[in-house]
Amino acid sequence: MFKRDSWMLVIGGGLLFALTLVMIYKENNPGWKQYQSTFAHIASLTIGQDRARTIDRGIVQIYVPSLNRVDRCVTCHQGYDIPGMEKAREPFTTHPDLPFMKYHTFSKFGCTICHGGQGYATTVKAAHGLVEHWDEPLLDRNLGEKYGLEQPGHIMEINCNTCHRDNRNVEWMDYINQAEGLVKEKNCAVCHIINGQGGKIGPDLTFEGDKNPELFDFTNIKHGPKTAFNWLYQHFKDPADVTKGSAMPNFGFTDEQARALTMLVLSWKKINLPYEFIPKTGIARAGGRKGTEGTEETRGAKQAVRSLPQEEVTTKTPEQKSATQAPGAGLQAKGKEVFETKGCTACHTIGKGKLVGPDLKGVTKTRTARWLADWLKNTTKMQATDPIAKELLQEYKVPMPQQDLNSEEIDALIDYFRSKDAGE
Amino acid sequence: MRERLKRIIRKLTWTYNPATEREASDSTARNFLLHWFPAKVTAKSMSFSYSMLLGTIILTLFSILTVTGLILMFLYVPSVERAYWSIKDLEFAIPYGWFIRDLHRVAAQLMVAVVFIHLVRVFLTGAYKHSEKIVGSYRPLNWWIGLALLIVTMLLSYTGYLLPWDQLALWAITIGDHIALSAPIVGAAISKVLIGGTIIDQNTLIRWYVAHVFFLPVIIFLLILWHMWRIRKDGGLAVVEALGIERIREDKVVAKAKTYSLMGIVTGITPTITQYRVRGTAVSSSPNLTRRVLLTFVLVTAAAMALTFLFKAPLEEPASLMWTPNPAKAPWYFLWLQELVADTTIRLKGLTISGGFVGGIIIPTVLLLFAAAWPLIDRTPDQAIGVWFHKSRRLQNAVFLLVCAVIIALIYVGAVMRGPYWHLYMPWQQWIKMPTRF
Numbered sequence: 001m002f003k004r005d006s007w008m009l010v011i012g013g014g015l016l017f018a019l020t021l022v023m024i025y026k027e028n029n030p031g032w033k034q035y036q037s038t039f040a041h042i043a044s045l046t047i048g049q050d051r052a053r054t055i056d057r058g059i060v061q062i063y064v065p066s067l068n069r070v071d072r073c074v075t076c077h078q079g080y081d082i083p084g085m086e087k088a089r090e091p092f093t094t095h096p097d098l099p100f101m102k103y104h105t106f107s108k109f110g111c112t113i114c115h116g117g118q119g120y121a122t123t124v125k126a127a128h129g130l131v132e133h134w135d136e137p138l139l140d141r142n143l144g145e146k147y148g149l150e151q152p153g154h155i156m157e158i159n160c161n162t163c164h165r166d167n168r169n170v171e172w173m174d175y176i177n178q179a180e181g182l183v184k185e186k187n188c189a190v191c192h193i194i195n196g197q198g199g200k201i202g203p204d205l206t207f208e209g210d211k212n213p214e215l216f217d218f219t220n221i222k223h224g225p226k227t228a229f230n231w232l233y234q235h236f237k238d239p240a241d242v243t244k245g246s247a248m249p250n251f252g253f254t255d256e257q258a259r260a261l262t263m264l265v266l267s268w269k270k271i272n273l274p275y276e277f278i279p280k281t282g283i284a285r286a287g288g289r290k291g292t293e294g295t296e297e298t299r300g301a302k303q304a305v306r307s308l309p310q311e312e313v314t315t316k317t318p319e320q321k322s323a324t325q326a327p328g329a330g331l332q333a334k335g336k337e338v339f340e341t342k343g344c345t346a347c348h349t350i351g352k353g354k355l356v357g358p359d360l361k362g363v364t365k366t367r368t369a370r371w372l373a374d375w376l377k378n379t380t381k382m383q384a385t386d387p388i389a390k391e392l393l394q395e396y397k398v399p400m401p402q403q404d405l406n407s408e409e410i411d412a413l414i415d416y417f418r419s420k421d422a423g424e
Numbered sequence: 425m426r427e428r429l430k431r432i433i434r435k436l437t438w439t440y441n442p443a444t445e446r447e448a449s450d451s452t453a454r455n456f457l458l459h460w461f462p463a464k465v466t467a468k469s470m471s472f473s474y475s476m477l478l479g480t481i482i483l484t485l486f487s488i489l490t491v492t493g494l495i496l497m498f499l500y501v502p503s504v505e506r507a508y509w510s511i512k513d514l515e516f517a518i519p520y521g522w523f524i525r526d527l528h529r530v531a532a533q534l535m536v537a538v539v540f541i542h543l544v545r546v547f548l549t550g551a552y553k554h555s556e557k558i559v560g561s562y563r564p565l566n567w568w569i570g571l572a573l574l575i576v577t578m579l580l581s582y583t584g585y586l587l588p589w590d591q592l593a594l595w596a597i598t599i600g601d602h603i604a605l606s607a608p609i610v611g612a613a614i615s616k617v618l619i620g621g622t623i624i625d626q627n628t629l630i631r632w633y634v635a636h637v638f639f640l641p642v643i644i645f646l647l648i649l650w651h652m653w654r655i656r657k658d659g660g661l662a663v664v665e666a667l668g669i670e671r672i673r674e675d676k677v678v679a680k681a682k683t684y685s686l687m688g689i690v691t692g693i694t695p696t697i698t699q700y701r702v703r704g705t706a707v708s709s710s711p712n713l714t715r716r717v718l719l720t721f722v723l724v725t726a727a728a729m730a731l732t733f734l735f736k737a738p739l740e741e742p743a744s745l746m747w748t749p750n751p752a753k754a755p756w757y758f759l760w761l762q763e764l765v766a767d768t769t770i771r772l773k774g775l776t777i778s779g780g781f782v783g784g785i786i787i788p789t790v791l792l793l794f795a796a797a798w799p800l801i802d803r804t805p806d807q808a809i810g811v812w813f814h815k816s817r818r819l820q821n822a823v824f825l826l827v828c829a830v831i832i833a834l835i836y837v838g839a840v841m842r843g844p845y846w847h848l849y850m851p852w853q854q855w856i857k858m859p860t861r862f
């Protein structure tokens with residue numbers, strides 16, 4: 001028995017020694033070392049041995065304390081800031097010299113704030129965020145192709161817009177610009193609160209990008225993966241099909257438009273940006289904020305909230321001017337403009353059948369001008385008091401949101417309806 | 425030449441081999457680290473078949489945890505902003521960080537399991553029972569210290585669970601907190617002490633951290649010392665009582681090996697020592713017991729290292745109170761309680777009676793009280809002490825094993841069969857896929 005103990009001790013010691021060797025081997029042979037030796041070889045051929053020798057070895061990182069980012073991507077993507085490596089394949093190639101790169105320097109921004117992925121990680125899968133328990137995958141070409149984007153690499157615009165939310169028509173952000181145009185054209189804010197402003201028929205979309213994917217109901221999603229991106233995409237294509245009984249009309253978006261809108265909505269996330277990172281926007285910074293109250297975060301949020309009404313003011317002013325300059329003559333034209341820009345078309349047609357709300361063809365014959373004016377001014381109030389309004393609400397289920405129309409606009413609208421009915 | 429070679433080999437492969445019993449007992453008594461060993465030990469006491477060496481295994485695991493834990497203290501930052509990311513650093517950038525962390529976690533999980541198995545062993549061998557035979561022996565005391573050690577071990581593991589500050593940690597702590605809240609009258613107060621306020625935040629992290637790295641380790645260390653000391657005072661492991669050892673008293677004159685204080689100066693009187701010679705079965709602790717302890721240390725460390733290479737410690741998303749992982753689970757050793765909580769929740773026409781109180785507080789408290797009171801209630805004869813499955817203990821062993829089986833079954837159900845929304849899945853069934861963002 002005791003002799004056996006001695007022998008087992010020898011075997012156990014050997015085992016412990018072997019396991020220690022395994023540990024040392026595992027520690028000293030990480031995947032990134034292979035990339036670095038391959039890179040050293042390629043670099044010495046392309047940019048010369050002398051320059052190649054000066055490149056850092058080991059785990060290399062870009063540390064941006066103010067963004068709380070540690071990006072070790074450059075451990076493998078070593079050529080990112082070395083001119084002359086443009087022709088090398090991934091992951092060795094130089095970062096493309098896009099025009100906006102001069103504002104987004106590597107040392108100030110790091111990698112993941114734009115690209116997504118897991119900056120802390122040093123293995124390929126984990127670093128690209130393609131692992132469980134990491135919510136921000138690399139927004140790369142592969143992901144764009146998964147969702148059929150015509151410019152797959154541009155799926156990254158989601159992250160661009162997380163910071164550039166208050167900017168309009170930003171260079172390179174084709175999808176987001178398109179989607180923002182659609183938001184304005186279809187006037188989503190009639191039914192949805194976006195940045196603290198808007199109607200209450202649909203859900204608040206201000207931080208829709210942060211929504212827990214579990215809260216989407218996937219029962220009616222028939223195609224594609226079980227992801228928030230796919231849900232939003234399918235929903236934009238046919239809202240009532242995905243959410244039965246949804247009041248949201250089918251706008252007939254094309255596939256690319258639906259993808260652009262999905263990307264826009266997913267970019268609407270809470271973000272904590274230090275002051276120096278807040279993009280300079282003429283709109284958001286005009287009018288002077290009341291300065292110092294709140295933290296960076298709340299200030300950022302307030303700024304975001306403020307930008308929308310201000311934008312509305314800027315779009316409203318020329319209309320009002322034109323209305324006062326040419327009263328009467330342009331009244332119908334102005335009514336048409338109001339009808340098309342205030343989002344009425346989302347729920348109503350004139351002579352093309354009912355959508356969410358009734359077809360407005362012949363409305364001036366069935367209702368008096370006084371009732372219509374009253375209705376357009378006090379929509380919500382009349383839904384509770386007026387018998388006709390009550391009946392309509394019962395029939396159509398979805399209450400018409402209260403519109404912010406002045407009496408001039410209301411007159412113009414009624415005049416426009418009248419002209420349509422008279423034109424028959 | 426050959427003699428010389430032999431001598432060299434002997435030197436290289438030297439094992440300690442005392443020439444006399446006196447030398448053997450001196451070698452344990454003189455060495456500070458070994459002095460809590462007895463001079464002689466029975467073969468049965470150190471056999472795997474009786475004790476399964478569980479105490480030594482636990483001590484090994486505790487040593488691993490202490491060493492790795494001390495290293496981790498240099499690398500981990502107990503703040504809600506940094507904690508999670510310092511674990512990411514350990515995993516990806518710090519040399520051997522992954523190994524230290526994974527080993528710490530493997531050893532911690534093993535320790536909880538082995539402490540539980542140790543309790544089962546002690547119960548089944550009736551080693552907690554009091555016998556009038558040995559003066560100064562009171563084994564129930566060590567059973568109670570053991571129960572305290574079990575609780576402190578679980579608390580250590582649970583407090584460590586919070587430290588990575590990921591979703592797993594946050595929601596496991598939330599479950600514990602809600603169980604505490606379900607206690608009547610004192611619930612809110614206990615919860616406040618546990619989490620340091622009303623929401624789980626920096627206050628919670630820092631108090632669990634301090635508990636994990638200071639208070640609980642000190643408490644468990646002192647309890648371990650007491651536990652060891654009690655074994656000596658109780659006359660060794662309970663198995664010796666069943667051996668019916670005959671001790672022969674031999675008074676011996678001390679040979680003048682060393683001068684001890686006054687005794688050496690006093691003339692005419694030679695101090696004698698009373699020595700018991702144990703017939704037959706006993707051997708010197710040194711080197712037999714010391715070698716076996718060393719062997720256990722080596723094998724357990726090797727096993728823990730091997731497991732470290734097989735199982736990576738999990739790290740989920742950063743902690744967020746904004747969304748809950750689905751399903752959210754407590755650590756496995758508390759899963760039987762969580763399962764009980766889920767099963768004892770009663771719903772009557774919209775009225776919900778929380779299972780937290782019944783399943784989370786009443787049942788474990790009752791079990792613990794029963795365990796503590798059992799040495800006083802148990803009336804089986806002395807012959808049952810230190811014997812596996814003694815026939816007089818059949819009934820209570822069966823009941824005890826049944827309770828253990830139920831606990832293990834509940835842990836299994838909670839760990840393997842509970843999927844999203846806490847729905848029951850058979851092991852071969854696929855859980856429904858939860859949606860992701862991209």
